[in-house]
Amino acid sequence: MPPIVHVRGLSKRFTVHKKAPGLRGSVRALFVRDKLVKDAVRGVSFEVGEGEIVGLVGANGAGKTTIVKMLAGIIHPTSGQARVLGHDPWKRHNDFRRQIALIMGQKAQLWWDLPAADCFLVLKEIYRIPADRYRRTLDYLADVLNIGDELNVQIRRLSLGERMKMELIAALLHTPKVVYLDEPTIGLDLSAQRAIRGFILEYRERHAPAMLLTSHYMEDIERLCERILIMREGEIVYDGRLDQVVRKHAGYKVLTIHLQEQVQGVCETPELAAVGEVQECNEELIRLHVPRREAATAAAHLLASYPVADLTLEEPEIGDIIERIMAAQKGAPA
Amino acid sequence: MLRYIRLYAHFVRFSFSRAMEFRLDFFFRIAMDCLFYAVQLAFFGILYRHTSLLGGWNLDQAWVFVAGIFVADALQMTIFANNLWWLPIFVNRGDLDYYLVRPVSSLFFLGTRDFAANSFVNLLMALGVLCWALFRYPGSLGFVGLVLYALLTIVGMLLLFAVHMYFLIPVFWLQSSRGLDEIYWSIHVLSERPDRIFHGWVRRVLVSILPLALIISFPTRVVLGEGSAWTIVHMVGVTFVAWSLLFVFWNRGVRSYSSASS
Numbered sequence: 001m002p003p004i005v006h007v008r009g010l011s012k013r014f015t016v017h018k019k020a021p022g023l024r025g026s027v028r029a030l031f032v033r034d035k036l037v038k039d040a041v042r043g044v045s046f047e048v049g050e051g052e053i054v055g056l057v058g059a060n061g062a063g064k065t066t067i068v069k070m071l072a073g074i075i076h077p078t079s080g081q082a083r084v085l086g087h088d089p090w091k092r093h094n095d096f097r098r099q100i101a102l103i104m105g106q107k108a109q110l111w112w113d114l115p116a117a118d119c120f121l122v123l124k125e126i127y128r129i130p131a132d133r134y135r136r137t138l139d140y141l142a143d144v145l146n147i148g149d150e151l152n153v154q155i156r157r158l159s160l161g162e163r164m165k166m167e168l169i170a171a172l173l174h175t176p177k178v179v180y181l182d183e184p185t186i187g188l189d190l191s192a193q194r195a196i197r198g199f200i201l202e203y204r205e206r207h208a209p210a211m212l213l214t215s216h217y218m219e220d221i222e223r224l225c226e227r228i229l230i231m232r233e234g235e236i237v238y239d240g241r242l243d244q245v246v247r248k249h250a251g252y253k254v255l256t257i258h259l260q261e262q263v264q265g266v267c268e269t270p271e272l273a274a275v276g277e278v279q280e281c282n283e284e285l286i287r288l289h290v291p292r293r294e295a296a297t298a299a300a301h302l303l304a305s306y307p308v309a310d311l312t313l314e315e316p317e318i319g320d321i322i323e324r325i326m327a328a329q330k331g332a333p334a
Numbered sequence: 335m336l337r338y339i340r341l342y343a344h345f346v347r348f349s350f351s352r353a354m355e356f357r358l359d360f361f362f363r364i365a366m367d368c369l370f371y372a373v374q375l376a377f378f379g380i381l382y383r384h385t386s387l388l389g390g391w392n393l394d395q396a397w398v399f400v401a402g403i404f405v406a407d408a409l410q411m412t413i414f415a416n417n418l419w420w421l422p423i424f425v426n427r428g429d430l431d432y433y434l435v436r437p438v439s440s441l442f443f444l445g446t447r448d449f450a451a452n453s454f455v456n457l458l459m460a461l462g463v464l465c466w467a468l469f470r471y472p473g474s475l476g477f478v479g480l481v482l483y484a485l486l487t488i489v490g491m492l493l494l495f496a497v498h499m500y501f502l503i504p505v506f507w508l509q510s511s512r513g514l515d516e517i518y519w520s521i522h523v524l525s526e527r528p529d530r531i532f533h534g535w536v537r538r539v540l541v542s543i544l545p546l547a548l549i550i551s552f553p554t555r556v557v558l559g560e561g562s563a564w565t566i567v568h569m570v571g572v573t574f575v576a577w578s579l580l581f582v583f584w585n586r587g588v589r590s591y592s593s594a595s596s
Contacts, residue, residue, distance in 0.1 A: 090589075
């Protein structure tokens with residue numbers, strides 16, 4: 001997969017004005033303004049290859065959307081370089097813009113009062129899509145998304161899930177080579193989320209674009225991305241395979257025991273604390289984080305010490321690990 | 335170029351579909367503009383009760399000028415007024431994102447996307463008033479004069495767009511340009527006055543740096559046979575410079591666009 005998105009040392013600094021609350025603060029701000037400099041993105045570097053879906057994960061304000069907007073050419077970076085399909089995105093060359101797509105779950109691109117079919121005709125003209133290719137692509141997208149019957153309904157009369165499907169069609173009609181998906185499933189119900197995820201995978205299979213996905217839903221990330229970039233306060237603190245996050249960043253495994261019978265005072269027994277960190281404990285169930293290297297020993301020890309009905313030893317939830325990395329203080333090891 | 339025309343045809347079509355859905359609003363806006371025309375006609379009618387000449391024009395010539403005001407106003411309202419109204423709001427709310435990623439001129443897209451179908455009906459009325467003023471004009475106008483008048487009116491609209499944009503583009507840095515926009519609308523009225531009522535440095539400013547006085551007066555002077563080749567060169571030249579500067583300002587503004595947090 002040759003990389004088609006190259007990012008080197010990309011930074012974005014915003015300067016905002018601070019204002020004290022109340023009328024006095026407003027009057028003062030008319031004459032004296034305190035500036036607040038915020039480094040939204042700090043020297044990030046990464047690459048995205050053809051056919052790859054890379055997840056950008058981070059807390060609110062970590063800089064995910066700022067990166068997407070810089071790579072889409074919407075905002076200019078403060079420093080650093082990026083090449084997307086051989087172009088500087090912020091020069092916004094038409095040849096570059098013809099080959100990218102941006103989908104923002106929180107912003108609509110379609111005309112509210114018009115049927116989607118009309119909006120798509122404008123996009124056909126904007127992207128110079130030949131009539132036969134337009135027809136074929138629209139039929140394919142509407143079919144995969146199962147939305148053909150709604151094409152002639154005004155956007156404002158569609159459900160949120162249907163609107164997002166139309167947004168996806170609008171973004172992909174011109175068969176872009178790079179797709180930026182900024183929280184594409186936000187606010188959708190579970191079945192709509194599943195449909196969108198299925199569609200993204202199907203689309204990737206067929207067209208192999210480079211995709212950069214931001215989402216707060218861990219299921220989006222787990223289902224769609226083989227590789228993730230974890231961001232914390234504008235920096236990338238992890239760039240690697242999703243399945244490696246656990247191995248690299250979780251020094252423990254989750255050991256769960258279901259007891260055969262209720263054991264009085266089981267949670268107070270000193271053996272438990274000696275084996276691992278107790279996460280949940282009652283007279284029927286014990287859940288512990290045990291050191292990865294000592295997991296087998298710990299399991300054997302507990303099997304010998306308690307009347308165990310069932311025992312499971314699992315990897316921690318990826319979402320928990322990512323959350324832990326995201327929440328760590330700046331400067332702390334990721 | 336053809337692509338932009340086809341794109342604009344879509345905007346026009348969509349606008350009519352949308353406007354006709356809200357029927358009451360559609361007719362209300364037409365009525366509002368009719369009131370504006372009546373006030374303007376009455377204003378000049380009353381003025382000419384007290385003077386025979388205004389800015390060097392008698393009443394017959396003034397009707398051509400007033401009809402020019404109507405046409406310019408209707409063109410402005412039809413083609414770009416809605417779009418320019420929304421522009422600062424889009425910038426402030428960070429809604430420019432999708433316009434900037436499309437492979438078309440963002441200035442064209444944002445300046446023309448919302449064609450005002452309601453005002454188009456007023457444009458037809460304004461053109462009717464213009465035809466009336468031209469037909470009743472006692473002097474000879476000539477075919478060339480009429481063609482030049484039509485072309486210079488288009489040039490005037492381009493100039494008006496550029497001048498208005500100068501007052502809106504600062505929103506990229508200020509985040510709100512309501513005050514500047516209100517200043518624009520306060521001085522916009524200067525375009526609806528005969529240029530020769532201004533003298534000295536005021537006139538020099540209004541035909542060069544802030545060229546509002548050119549927009550309707552110069553085409554009117556040309557159609558009435560009072561203009562020269564220099565009048566045309568002056569207007570086209572100023573428009574060319576205004577648009578060159580507009581591109582520079584616009585690109586700088588877009589460069590400073592910070593979008594909005596998600």
